[in-house]
Amino acid sequence: MATQPINCEQANERITDWLNNQLPETDRVALEAHLKACPACETEANSVRQLWQLMGNVPTPEPGETARVRFQAMLDTYKDTVTTEQESVVDNLLAKLRQLWAPKYAFRLAYSLVLLIIGVATGYWFQRSNTPALAYQQQIDTLSTQVQEMRQMMMLSLLENPAASERLRAVSYTEEINQVDDKVVDALLTTLNNDANVNVRLVTLEALAKLADNPTVREGLVQSITRQESPLVQSALADVMVKLQEKRSIKPLRQLLRDDKLNHLVKGKIEQSIRELS
């Protein structure tokens, strides 16, 4: 096979490949032919070859012996990490299971402990506080009874006060007394019948009307009808009687009608009341 002659440029391009032994056979023959013929290219090729050979002389230092040791150490560590990774998959699962279980267990334990403490504490507290609480209750009861008694006494004494305003206050106290005893009722009825002030008598009437469940009060009220002279009290009494539907009041009311001094307005009122009662 005849080789194609090549020019200097082509030759130059192939010198490196030629030195590198990477030139196809035909190209190699062509290049070598050209180099023989062309002194310039031959010089060039020689200088490159010198350099190329010099490069071949460049010593390649050996890695130190430590390299192998380091590599082994690295490999061993790596193997360890890989195996631990594989192991850790199982470990992780176990750990997760443990985690799932452990906090709950701890939580339960803590919960029951807290409950126990609360129970003990409350029991202890109750035991300590029960007796005093009862005593307090008793004390308070006693005290309130005493206050009631005090009020009653104050009211009774106030009713005898010369000032009408004080007597009004005394009557208003009766609303605050829970259990009105006969003494109070007596005092009120006396006030209703005898008090000089109309206003006091009216307020007393109101107070007594509220106590109308008491038969003594009812009776007192009925008896009081004929004793009243103030038209205001008379009509108020008539109203109370209608409200209480006290039939026994009809007789004293009729008696009142026969009184000449009776105010004509009150007369009409009483007549109406009698009609409503009968």
Next chain:
Amino acid sequence: MLQVKAGNMDTMGLLFERYHRPLFGFLFHMTSQREASEDMLQTVFYRMLKYRHTFTGDGEFRSWMYHLARNVLVDYSKQNKRSAHQYDLADVAEKIGGGPAADERFQKEQELDTLHKAMAKLSPENREVLVLSRFQELKYEEIARVLNTTEGAIKVRVHRAMNELKKIYLTLENGNATYKL
């Protein structure tokens, strides 16, 4: 390597025995730093383990190894942008020691020193192809696979690198000559 991928770590020792010298040579020629190259050697082997799943099996192991080594080099040069190429002359002297005559030895040392300086002055891309083709004795085809390019491109690059190296070498040699005078 496929065995390593499958989980047989002990095969890795075999690979180390077979390849750590050329690999170290590559790293050393690229950086001219002995210690750094030893560190990088470990890094490359570590990455082989770490990224063993990326080794597909098609293509040679050697190409894959150089591929990893290049990445390590890139990381290294990023970290050491400032550190210039400083060749450990001691290493060379050590190697040459015990040669023929002292004069000749000195001359050879000079030449090698100049060559190293010239190599250091090459651009990393050009230095790379020269190291791979001349020092590592890889075929163009293989270099192309490592660099993810075509054989033709490598051919051109080697040629250009060689011309550049020659130019730098001659300039340095002339400089030395002037200095000597």
